[in-house]
Amino acid sequence: MDREIELRLVVRLKAGDPAAFEAIYEAYRPRLFGFLARLSRRRDVAEDLLEETWLRLVTRSETLADDARLGPWLFTVARNLYFSWRRSRAVDEARTSDLDPAWPAPERGDSPFEAAARRELERRVETALARLPLRDRELLLLVGVEGLTPSEAAEACGVPAVTLRARLHRAREKLVAEMDADRAVARARAG
Amino acid sequence: MTRWEPEDEVAKDLSALRVHDASPERVERTRARCVAVLAARRREEARGGRAAPWRAWLEPVLALGLGALYLAEAVTRALAVYR
Numbered sequence: 478m479d480r481e482i483e484l485r486l487v488v489r490l491k492a493g494d495p496a497a498f499e500a501i502y503e504a505y506r507p508r509l510f511g512f513l514a515r516l517s518r519r520r521d522v523a524e525d526l527l528e529e530t531w532l533r534l535v536t537r538s539e540t541l542a543d544d545a546r547l548g549p550w551l552f553t554v555a556r557n558l559y560f561s562w563r564r565s566r567a568v569d570e571a572r573t574s575d576l577d578p579a580w581p582a583p584e585r586g587d588s589p590f591e592a593a594a595r596r597e598l599e600r601r602v603e604t605a606l607a608r609l610p611l612r613d614r615e616l617l618l619l620v621g622v623e624g625l626t627p628s629e630a631a632e633a634c635g636v637p638a639v640t641l642r643a644r645l646h647r648a649r650e651k652l653v654a655e656m657d658a659d660r661a662v663a664r665a666r667a668g
Numbered sequence: 669m670t671r672w673e674p675e676d677e678v679a680k681d682l683s684a685l686r687v688h689d690a691s692p693e694r695v696e697r698t699r700a701r702c703v704a705v706l707a708a709r710r711r712e713e714a715r716g717g718r719a720a721p722w723r724a725w726l727e728p729v730l731a732l733g734l735g736a737l738y739l740a741e742a743v744t745r746a747l748a749v750y751r
Contacts, residue, residue, distance in 0.1 A: 493706045493710045494706075495703050495706050495707070498706060499703075502698075502699060502702070506690070506695065506698075507687045507688060507689040508687065510688060510690045511685075511687055511688045523690070524690045524691065524694045527690055527694075527698065528694065528697070528698040528701070531698050531701075532698075532702060532705065534702070535702045535705045535706050535709075538706075595684075598681060598684075599684075599685060599686065602681045602682065602685060617682060621678070621679055621682030622683065622685055624683065649678055652678060653678060656681075
């Protein structure tokens with residue numbers, strides 16, 4: 478979202494303008510949902526936390542700083558809500574994997590071959606992400622998928638930027654290792 | 669690697685993941701709840717704004733008056749003890 482537009486939306490949201498809320502909701506809702514769904518690996522939990530995140534935004538909109546960055550603000554709230562939910566339920570990471578890997582989403586206008594190749598790559602990335610420890614997954618989601626800068630992600634995660642960069646580096650290596658392992662299994666099955 | 673470079677293959681793979689959304693019913697429910705919160709806030713502010721002219725001076729005067737009465741009574745009782 479363009480920064481000038483974002484700043485204007487913040488001012489209007491602080492004044493309680495529903496049109497500003499609508500614009501922010503449309504811009505960030507799918508990204509927030511994807512983040513929460515990939516983090517929790519549960520659609521129902523992601524939807525609950527998504528709703529709570531937006532309610533937090535509107536109930537606290539008056540206290541937003543005039544120069545607030547909506548993306549980092551929303552992802553920070555969503556992330557904190559997820560970790561609160563996890564703590565409250567004493568969630569076992571190994572048991573939270575009921576997210577359907579075949580997400581219902583429209584296909585792009587690729588040829589059948591391109592579509593199949595893209596689906597396979599997506600499956601591999603999604604599977605590798607899902608296998609990573611939660612702390613690694615959240616970093617890759619915030620920076621790699623959602624496009625937050627490492628500094629913004631560090632703020633969202635409540636860690637120093639230097640620490641986050643080191644963790645991000647390790648998370649990336651783990652993801653590559655998972656994808657390589659998945660590829661090796663696929664080759665072994667095919668061969 | 670400390671930044672996501674455009675030519676980085678992993679970064680490309682991650683950023684190319686499809687965007688997903690909540691169910692349409694949930695999207696609508698969340699929107700309605702949030703708009704209702706904003707509308708309630710605006711109503712509240714409008715009510716507060718209308719009441720402001722008289723509340724602005726009446727509240728401090730009442731508080732000051734009651735405070736003075738309380739203080740006067742306290743002083744009177746204290747003096748009565750020492751007389």
